[in-house]
Each structure stands twice: as structure tokens, then as C-alpha cells.
Amino acid sequence: MLTARGLRAGYDESMVLHDVDFCIEPGKVTGILGRNGVGKSTFLKSIIGLVPLRNGCLSWEGENITKRKPDKRARLGIGYVPQGREIFSSLTVEENLLLGLEVLKGKKRKQSIPKEIFEWFPVLKEMLHRKGGDLSGGQQQQLAIARAMIGNPKILLLDEPMEGIQPSIVQLIQEVIGIIAKEKGIGVVLVEHNVDLALECSDYIYVMDRGTMVAEGKVSEVKFEDIEQFLVV
Numbered sequence: 513m514l515t516a517r518g519l520r521a522g523y524d525e526s527m528v529l530h531d532v533d534f535c536i537e538p539g540k541v542t543g544i545l546g547r548n549g550v551g552k553s554t555f556l557k558s559i560i561g562l563v564p565l566r567n568g569c570l571s572w573e574g575e576n577i578t579k580r581k582p583d584k585r586a587r588l589g590i591g592y593v594p595q596g597r598e599i600f601s602s603l604t605v606e607e608n609l610l611l612g613l614e615v616l617k618g619k620k621r622k623q624s625i626p627k628e629i630f631e632w633f634p635v636l637k638e639m640l641h642r643k644g645g646d647l648s649g650g651q652q653q654q655l656a657i658a659r660a661m662i663g664n665p666k667i668l669l670l671d672e673p674m675e676g677i678q679p680s681i682v683q684l685i686q687e688v689i690g691i692i693a694k695e696k697g698i699g700v701v702l703v704e705h706n707v708d709l710a711l712e713c714s715d716y717i718y719v720m721d722r723g724t725m726v727a728e729g730k731v732s733e734v735k736f737e738d739i740e741q742f743l744v745v
């Protein structure tokens with residue numbers, strides 16, 4: 513569905529990504545593991561277009577989208593939940609959710625918030641008229657995922673969605689990630705520090721080190737001793 517070949521990207525003088533190859537499959541959770549600062553967030557940003565590519569090719573259902581701007585990539589169906597969530601703290605939960613509709617075309621922009629959002633995250637219904645800034649970290653994370661899902665993405669990029677969140681909410685987010693992939697057929701990319709969590713949630717994993725993918729495979733086939741050297745354990 514989305515294929516990256518030979519991606520290179522960075523900031524100013526420094527190159528962070530070096531010849532990254534990657535593939536996102538529909539209906540699967542693809543985990544990305546790696547130590548701090550190896551380039552995982554930069555990689556997600558290069559897919560959504562927030563960090564421009566210096567080389568390489570991104571193709572979406574066979575079409576080259578390397579030169580498309582972030583808003584156009586979002587309209588194609590690339591959803592993104594950044595690390596730190598980026599909730600608008602002075603807007604209500606409802607207003608934050610409605611912003612998710614902005615990526616849709618025509619009449620769909622005027623639709624209401626789909627019921628399934630509140631089935632996945634009941635707390636958002638309870639807190640619909642509260643300000644985003646009044647929510648706990650876990651509630652904000654649910655709001656961020658919900659807002660991305662309202663845009664009806666075909667793939668969803670999640671940057672450390674379980675970081676600093678209490679265990680009961682981690683479990684809920686894990687369950688929703690499973691539903692999003694298995695029931696809705698969306699290709700989920702999960703950047704995750706916690707190795708056990710990443711392996712539990714993912715079908716396929718990539719391991720990143722110093723800006724490149726150094727190992728990959730089905731979770732059921734990857735040998736921990738082969739990837740341990742690249743991880744914080």
C-alpha cells in the first residue's frame with residue numbers, strides 16, 4: 513500500500529535517515545523499534561511530509577507521492593499522531609475531534625463524529641465539552657488517535673502512543689490499535705520504545721539504528737538475540 517525506497521532525510525546540515533526501505537501493509541500493525549535518537553520520529557515525519565526527503569521514493573498504491581505536500585498526503589489517507597499528541601488545549605474535545613474532518617473532501621467534511629469513536633474511547637463522550645488542556649495525558653492520547661481516525665485514514669502512523677500512560681489506558685489503546693488494523697483493515701505503523709509492548713501489538717517489526725533499518729521480520733519469526741543489540745532492554 514505504501515512503499516518507501518532509499519529514503520534520505522535530515523535537518524539542515526545533518527542527515528538523519530540513510531537509505532531507508534519500508535513497506536506498510538493494510539490490516540497489519542508494523543512496529544518500529546530502536547533506541548533514542550536513531551531517527552524513528554524523523555522517519556514518520558518524512559512519510560507524512562513534515563521532513564522533506566532529500567532522496568528516495570515514496571509510493572502509494574503504485575503512485576509516486578514523493579513530491580506531495582503533507583496536506584495532500586493526509587487527503588490520500590495517511591493519518592498521523594505525533595509524539596506529544598498536539599491537542600489544542602484551548603479547544604474543547606468536540607472541537608478537537610471535528611478538526612479531524614478537515615482532511616475529508618466535500619460533504620464528508622460536514623459529517624458528525626462517527627459513533628465508533630465513542631465506542632472505542634467512551635471517556636471522550638463524557639468529556640466532549642471540556643477543554644483539551646484539562647484532559648490527562650492518557651485522555652489526550654485517546655483524543656489524538658480519535659481525531660486522526662475521524663479523517664478516515666488508510667494508514668495510521670502512531671509515534672509512541674503509549675508513552676507515559678497508565679497501564680489501564682495502555683491496554684485500551686492496544687485493543688483499539690488491534691481493532692483499527694484487524695477490523696477496519698488499516699495499516700498501522702507503531703513507533704514504540706517498550707520492546708514487549710511493540711512485539712505484543714505488532715505483526716511485523718522493523719528495527720532502526722543510526723537512521724537505517726537494520727533488521728525486519730514477522731514478529732513470530734524474529735529472534736530476540738538478533739535484535740537485542742539495537743534495543744534498550
Ligand SMILES: Nc1ncnc2c1ncn2[C@@H]1O[C@H](COP(=O)(O)OP(=O)(O)OP(=O)(O)O)[C@@H](O)[C@H]1O
Nearest residue numbers: 523528546547548549550551552553554555595705
Ligand atoms: N527539528 C530538528 N532539528 C534538528 N535535529 C533534529 C530535529 N528533530 C530531531 N533531530 C535530531 O534527529 C535525530 C533523530 O531524532 P528522532 O526524534 O527522529 O529520533 P527517535 O528515534 O524518534 O528518538 P526518540 O526515541 O527519542 O523519540 C536526533 O539526533 C535528533 O537530535
